[in-house]
Amino acid sequence: xxxxxxxxxxxxxxxxxELCRELLSTLPIKPEVRTASSGAHAIALxxxxxxxxxxxxxxxxxxxxxxxxxxxxxxxxxxxxVVMTGVAEDAYRTRAYAMGIDLYLxxxxxxxxxxxxxxxxxSLVVREEQGGFRGVQxxxxxxxxxxESLSQSSVTLKFTNGPFVGKIWLVNGDLIDAEMxxxxxxxxxxxxxxxxSGTFESLPADPERARRIMNSVQGLLLDSAQxxxxxxxxxxxxxxxxxxxxxxxxAELARxxxxxxxxxxxxxxxxxxxxxxxxxxxxxxLWAASTVERFDQLGDKLKAGTFQQIVASGSQRGVGLAxxxxxxxxxxxxxxRTTTQILETLKTIAAQWVS
Amino acid sequence: xxxxxxxxxxKDAPLLDRLPSGSFTVDREGKVLTSTLPRSVPEASxxxxxxxxxxxxxxxxxxxxxxxxxxxxxxxxxxxxxxQRGGVMIFLAPLH
Numbered sequence: 001x002x003x004x005x006x007x008x009x010x011x012x013x014x015x016x017x018e019l020c021r022e023l024l025s026t027l028p029i030k031p032e033v034r035t036a037s038s039g040a041h042a043i044a045l046x047x048x049x050x051x052x053x054x055x056x057x058x059x060x061x062x063x064x065x066x067x068x069x070x071x072x073x074x075x076x077x078x079x080x081x082v083v084m085t086g087v088a089e090d091a092y093r094t095r096a097y098a099m100g101i102d103l104y105l106x107x108x109x110x111x112x113x114x115x116x117x118x119x120x121x122x123s124l125v126v127r128e129e130q131g132g133f134r135g136v137q138x139x140x141x142x143x144x145x146x147x148e149s150l151s152q153s154s155v156t157l158k159f160t161n162g163p164f165v166g167k168i169w170l171v172n173g174d175l176i177d178a179e180m181x182x183x184x185x186x187x188x189x190x191x192x193x194x195x196x197s198g199t200f201e202s203l204p205a206d207p208e209r210a211r212r213i214m215n216s217v218q219g220l221l222l223d224s225a226q227x228x229x230x231x232x233x234x235x236x237x238x239x240x241x242x243x244x245x246x247x248x249x250x251a252e253l254a255r256x257x258x259x260x261x262x263x264x265x266x267x268x269x270x271x272x273x274x275x276x277x278x279x280x281x282x283x284x285x286l287w288a289a290s291t292v293e294r295f296d297q298l299g300d301k302l303k304a305g306t307f308q309q310i311v312a313s314g315s316q317r318g319v320g321l322a323x324x325x326x327x328x329x330x331x332x333x334x335x336x337r338t339t340t341q342i343l344e345t346l347k348t349i350a351a352q353w354v355s
Numbered sequence: 356x357x358x359x360x361x362x363x364x365x366k367d368a369p370l371l372d373r374l375p376s377g378s379f380t381v382d383r384e385g386k387v388l389t390s391t392l393p394r395s396v397p398e399a400s401x402x403x404x405x406x407x408x409x410x411x412x413x414x415x416x417x418x419x420x421x422x423x424x425x426x427x428x429x430x431x432x433x434x435x436x437x438x439q440r441g442g443v444m445i446f447l448a449p450l451h
Binding site: 279280283284286287290291294295298299301302303304305306307308309310311312313314315316317319339343 | 403411417418426427430432
């Protein structure tokens with residue numbers, strides 16, 4: 001099993017990625033560090049499994065750091081993000097913070113910079129585990145609602161979690177109403193209370209607000225706490241609780257050295273692929289299946305014996321193909337791996353895949 | 356069934372007495388330009404290898420996977436193909 005703390009580092013500079021991997025691997029929390037050299041690959045990796053933290057550069061070809069952050073904010077609202085760049089201009093810093101990043105760091109140059117960089121990253125990863133809302137770090141929504149209720153406040157609490165906005169109305173410490181998207185009342189309250197992080201604002205009270213919640217604050221918080229416990233234990237299907245997120249077998253195989261993506265596809269059913277971290281899985285699946293099929297047929301015609309593997313390399317990455325029965329395994333490798341390294345790793349992965 | 360599988364297995368299909376050894380080049384149209392393969396190797400087989408390799412390379416490009424070098428491993432033969440100025444140079448190396 002891998003570490004519970006996964007960090008993804010995105011930069012188009014391979015040597016900087018390697019430096020980050022070395023530095024972050026020394027942290028006491030022993031994070032699992034993955035790297036991506038393009039925005040599209042980073043998004044594919046984020047889609048494949050949950051991460052604790054994304055560290056991204058800003059200036060990159062094709063998709064720059066701001067474009068990546070915009071997608072991340074929309075699709076992975078709970079993900080902690082750090083910009084780590086050589087650009088020291090305030091305009092960039094302001095724009096990045098406006099996009100909801102947690103930290104803006106300049107690329108470390110001196111030993112002091114490196115220590116600060118490593119300390120900041122560890123602090124963020126640990127904080128991510130504890131949850132909390134920006135502005136009242138380390139306080140959950142339950143804490144915030146309890147505090148406002150005990151002090152008998154009249155206030156409208158506004159919580160933002162990525163693209164979602166939720167509001168909770170309190171009058172003299174009484175819970176009056178809640179609203180989130182199309183939900184209102186207790187349903188909206190329970191939804192909002194399940195958020196682990198985001199931003200929080202205190203807005204003026206709205207005494208005219210019609211009462212939709214009749215339950216007491218303590219009663220609702222108890223119900224919600226029970227629901228959150230069940231979600232964390234993975235008892236609610238699709239709840240996304242920590243224990244419910246099992247690591248896929250392909251993610252396990254992707255831990256082999258130099259692996260960029262993995263894809264399996266049944267022959268003749270290219271649309272039924274499974275993948276981990278692949279940027280264009282549908283096109284890759286079609287290509288992998290048809291290539292194995294055509295070389296298998298060629299081997300038959302030449303009477304060259306059993307088809308075993310294909311190793312291919314190009315300017316951007318290497319690819320290995322193997323098959324077992326009616327299924328094809330396609331593995332993408334980071335650029336710079338030799339064909340011998342690709343072949344050896346492909347054989348190892350194919351053996352693990354078959355078993 | 357295991358016994359039947361044993362007899363029908365492709366692994367046990369007899370290999371050609373002598374698999375071709377040598378190299379050849381094909382242009383972007385798939386036409387064979389030069390060859391060091393023995394004359395006994397049918398021209399159709401050579402063209403078929405060239406066409407299959409070029410198809411694999413062009414379909415890889417279509418799938419956003421630009422790949423300029425392929426090594427295809429069979430139990431009795433290794434085919435290595437390198438893209439060169441639009442065409443491909445192909446090496447055949449029997450393993451037995």
